Amino acid sequence: MKKAWYCGLILVLVIAMLGGCGQSEQPVSETQEETTQLKMYLLGDKPAIYDEIYGQVNEMLKQDLNAQLEVEFIPWGEQDKKYALIFAANEDFDLVYAANWAYYTQQAAKNSFLELTDELLEKNNPTSLAEIPEVAWEQTKVNGKRYMIPISGVEFGTHVVGIRGDLREKYSLPPITDLASLEAYMDAVAENEDTITPWGGLSTRELALMMPQEWAYAGNVGEEMMIGFDIADDSAAVFSIVDTPEYEAYVQKMKSWFDKGYWNSDVLSTVGEGLSKGRFAVSSHNILTTSSYLNTLNAENPDWKVELCDISQGTKKLPLLYTNSGMAVHQTSKNPDKALQTIELLRNDPDYFNLTWYGVEGKHWEPVGDKEFRSLNDQLPSEEQYYPGCVWGWRNAKLWRTESNMYGDSKQMLKDWEARDMVQSDVQAFNFNSEQVKNEMAAVTNVYKQYGVPLEYGFVDPVEGLRVYREKLEQAGHDKILAEMQRQLDAYLNQ
Amino acid sequence: MTERSRISYNYAAGKLTGRRVKTGFLGKLSRYKVLLLMLLPAVVYYFIFSYIPMGGALVAFKSYDYAKGIFGSPWVGLENFRFFFQSGKLVNVTVNTILYNLAFLTVNTTLQITVAIMLSEVGGKYFKKIAQSVMFLPYFVSWVVVGAIVYNIFNVKLGLLNNILGFFGLLETDVYRTPGVWKYILVFFSAWKNIGYGSVVYLAAIMGIDTEMYEAAEIDGANIFTRIRKITLPCMTPTIITLVLLAIGSIFRGDFSMFYQIVGDNGLLFDSTDVIDTFTFRSLMKTQEIGMSAAVGLYQSILCFTILMVTNAVIRKVDSSSALF
Numbered sequence: 001m002k003k004a005w006y007c008g009l010i011l012v013l014v015i016a017m018l019g020g021c022g023q024s025e026q027p028v029s030e031t032q033e034e035t036t037q038l039k040m041y042l043l044g045d046k047p048a049i050y051d052e053i054y055g056q057v058n059e060m061l062k063q064d065l066n067a068q069l070e071v072e073f074i075p076w077g078e079q080d081k082k083y084a085l086i087f088a089a090n091e092d093f094d095l096v097y098a099a100n101w102a103y104y105t106q107q108a109a110k111n112s113f114l115e116l117t118d119e120l121l122e123k124n125n126p127t128s129l130a131e132i133p134e135v136a137w138e139q140t141k142v143n144g145k146r147y148m149i150p151i152s153g154v155e156f157g158t159h160v161v162g163i164r165g166d167l168r169e170k171y172s173l174p175p176i177t178d179l180a181s182l183e184a185y186m187d188a189v190a191e192n193e194d195t196i197t198p199w200g201g202l203s204t205r206e207l208a209l210m211m212p213q214e215w216a217y218a219g220n221v222g223e224e225m226m227i228g229f230d231i232a233d234d235s236a237a238v239f240s241i242v243d244t245p246e247y248e249a250y251v252q253k254m255k256s257w258f259d260k261g262y263w264n265s266d267v268l269s270t271v272g273e274g275l276s277k278g279r280f281a282v283s284s285h286n287i288l289t290t291s292s293y294l295n296t297l298n299a300e301n302p303d304w305k306v307e308l309c310d311i312s313q314g315t316k317k318l319p320l321l322y323t324n325s326g327m328a329v330h331q332t333s334k335n336p337d338k339a340l341q342t343i344e345l346l347r348n349d350p351d352y353f354n355l356t357w358y359g360v361e362g363k364h365w366e367p368v369g370d371k372e373f374r375s376l377n378d379q380l381p382s383e384e385q386y387y388p389g390c391v392w393g394w395r396n397a398k399l400w401r402t403e404s405n406m407y408g409d410s411k412q413m414l415k416d417w418e419a420r421d422m423v424q425s426d427v428q429a430f431n432f433n434s435e436q437v438k439n440e441m442a443a444v445t446n447v448y449k450q451y452g453v454p455l456e457y458g459f460v461d462p463v464e465g466l467r468v469y470r471e472k473l474e475q476a477g478h479d480k481i482l483a484e485m486q487r488q489l490d491a492y493l494n495q
Numbered sequence: 496m497t498e499r500s501r502i503s504y505n506y507a508a509g510k511l512t513g514r515r516v517k518t519g520f521l522g523k524l525s526r527y528k529v530l531l532l533m534l535l536p537a538v539v540y541y542f543i544f545s546y547i548p549m550g551g552a553l554v555a556f557k558s559y560d561y562a563k564g565i566f567g568s569p570w571v572g573l574e575n576f577r578f579f580f581q582s583g584k585l586v587n588v589t590v591n592t593i594l595y596n597l598a599f600l601t602v603n604t605t606l607q608i609t610v611a612i613m614l615s616e617v618g619g620k621y622f623k624k625i626a627q628s629v630m631f632l633p634y635f636v637s638w639v640v641v642g643a644i645v646y647n648i649f650n651v652k653l654g655l656l657n658n659i660l661g662f663f664g665l666l667e668t669d670v671y672r673t674p675g676v677w678k679y680i681l682v683f684f685s686a687w688k689n690i691g692y693g694s695v696v697y698l699a700a701i702m703g704i705d706t707e708m709y710e711a712a713e714i715d716g717a718n719i720f721t722r723i724r725k726i727t728l729p730c731m732t733p734t735i736i737t738l739v740l741l742a743i744g745s746i747f748r749g750d751f752s753m754f755y756q757i758v759g760d761n762g763l764l765f766d767s768t769d770v771i772d773t774f775t776f777r778s779l780m781k782t783q784e785i786g787m788s789a790a791v792g793l794y795q796s797i798l799c800f801t802i803l804m805v806t807n808a809v810i811r812k813v814d815s816s817s818a819l820f
Contacts, residue, residue, distance in 0.1 A: 446777055
């Protein structure tokens with residue numbers, strides 16, 4: 001009997017101890033000497049030499065702000081899932097990367113980020129406030145409030161393609177300059193190469209529909225809504241992409257691409273793999289990413305003779321929004337002032353900026369003039385190379401440098417685009433408030449994935465598949481989203 | 496301590512002190528204090544991890560705002576449930592979830608019982624151990640890995656299946672565009688993964704059967720099949736009913752990791768492979784509305800609760816000793 005009592009007592013004690021663990025909090029010191037611990041979430045893979053780089057950052061931060069910064073990285077594959085979770089779980093962090101393509105609008109509408117009032121910014125970020133153009137600050141507004149410090153500078157999201165020059169030469173094809181020559185190249189690969197599948201790029205829609213039509217997605221709520229606007233048209237009308245004849249022609253074309261063997265029916269499991277493993281003959285991404293990707297590939301496989309091709313043929317291009325990257329403060333941060341001051345330093349102080357963006361000067365990079373740099377990563381063993389992850393959030397037009405050895409003609413392409421093709425659009429900066437139609441948006445997201453994606457990869461009959469897709473979109477309330485977006489857009493433009 | 500000494504001890508204690516046995520709540524409390532104390536950890540565990548979080552179901556009726564928290568966010572009534580109906584997928588995914596779970600339950604239970612009986616009947620200590628280990632192994636393989644295995648078997652160009660078919664000069668198949676075969680694939684892999692684990696539970700039930708019954712039956716001339724039918728199966732019934740009941744309690748919940756890892760984002764297959772959990776995940780990943788996912792969770796919980804109560808009531812009517820409660 002006594003034994004049982006002891007056992008019971010021990011159990012109770014164990015439970016009491018377990019319960020107690022969660023409550024042990026360090027006493028908050030009142031003294032000014034206490035160093036502030038800041039935590040920041042970035043996207044991307046943790047750099048191999050994280051300790052070296054951020055160790056130096058912390059030495060400087062200790063001097064400047066009496067603060068220490070710890071950075072957590074959310075790897076690319078987990079970004080769409082884990083990003084929302086850190087807010088939902090109310091993790092204890094202060095700073096976070098924010099971007100219009102990474103749910104900035106949705107999260108801001110839910111107050112995940114701290115509102116950046118004039119007062120807060122004037123107090124902590126005077127340099128950024130002056131350096132970032134007014135139009136950029138306008139773009140960050142969701143329901144009239146600012147939630148991020150955006151980047152400054154012009155960049156393009158327009159896709160280019162990377163291809164295998166050795167394969168192109170093998171079938172004596174001319175250089176690739178447009179969609180037709182790209183098709184000829186993929187035909188040759190599909191017909192003659194047993195182990196190589198032509199298309200290893202991202203969604204075909206960008207290259208085969210949006211770019212030739214000079215369209216972009218409206219409202220900054222993601223491509224799933226399939227609501228577009230014409231970047232060259234000033235009438236500020238949004239439309240349903242799926243309902244256009246151009247879309248009809250596009251899905252017909254994709255069906256023929258699939259039938260010709262440009263990809264396999266398991267493409268959704270391999271989408272965006274690119275050229276690296278030698279299984280595909282085409283990769284597609286924006287120009288800066290493609291350039292550095294091809295640089296790496298060329299060093300590893302010089303016999304592939306990879307080529308960077310622009311198939312946009314001088315179509316009009318929108319520069320990326322300033323909200324394409326930025327930094328935000330977590331709603332429940334305990335030290336918003338110190339967090340904002342840290343961003344101010346990372347963003348505007350050349351020591352911080354260069355170190356976090358390019359690594360240690362003389363070891364990882366060397367400056368080429370004022371606006372360019374040369375990477376020295378290829379001279380270092382891989383465990384000492386520096387790939388910064390998502391430091392884009394504190395990109396600053398004054399300090400930012402382009403790579404001097406951009407692949408192929410890409411440096412000239414960028415110059416041409418900026419001088420010749422760039423247009424501005426008021427519609428682009430508009431952020432849609434989805435509160436009224438979020439049920440419809442959830443339903444449309446599902447319809448997009450179930451009926452839209454297979455159609456765009458040519459898995460189903462293009463006529464019947466398109467009919468079903470349109471019908472399901474209508475049932476899901478797509479019209480209502482479109483109408484609400486047009487209403488909000490008109491109100492936004494008439495401000 | 497033997498049965499005999501306990502009786503005499505109790506008897507002596509009652510006799511010596513002459514106390515009356517207390518009834519009522521407090522009396523029971525002191526009388527069963529040891530047992531209650533042993534129960535305490537489980538009660539505390541379920542209270543903390545299952546009952547307190549139930550308050551979070553409130554979120555299903557709110558438009559969640561991170562600045563205001565669960566209690567401060569504005570009420571929106573049933574608004575969060577609307578997308579589920581609007582999508583036109585409610586019936587499809589609910590039916591899929593139930594049918595898949597019923598198929599898993601039937602196939603897995605039957606196979607597990609069969610294997611358990613076979614293992615108990617075959618001789619050879621080493622054969623038994625090895626067979627058990629081999630069957631148990633898949634249980635430890637994560638669905639992510641199973642997903643990769645499935646892809647390597649079925650993908651069109653380099654997959655195992657098409658290579659074998661090609662070797663024999665047969666027509667290659669395109670499994671990723673054939674929704675109909677996926678129900679068999681899913682059921683097969685579920686069975687493959689769970690057979691070892693489940694059979695151990697049933698094996699334990701068989702080991703608990705009194706061997707004297709088998710000896711008596713053997714003397715009376717019963718052959719092995721009669722023994723299985725007349726002794727093993729009836730003696731296992733309570734275990735089977737308990738396990739089946741527990742499984743029915745989660746019949747409206749799809750095994751997310753299984754469906755997601757094996758089927759992935761392949762829209763062509765959704766009509767035959769989509770369960771409530773994968774549908775919710777896909778619909779809400781972009782909008783990231785906690786309230787709407789909580790609404791679906793609540794919908795599942797209410798259905799699970801209802802079906803569990805009904806099944807248990809039916810079993811209690813038929814065979815009251817086998818019911819869960």
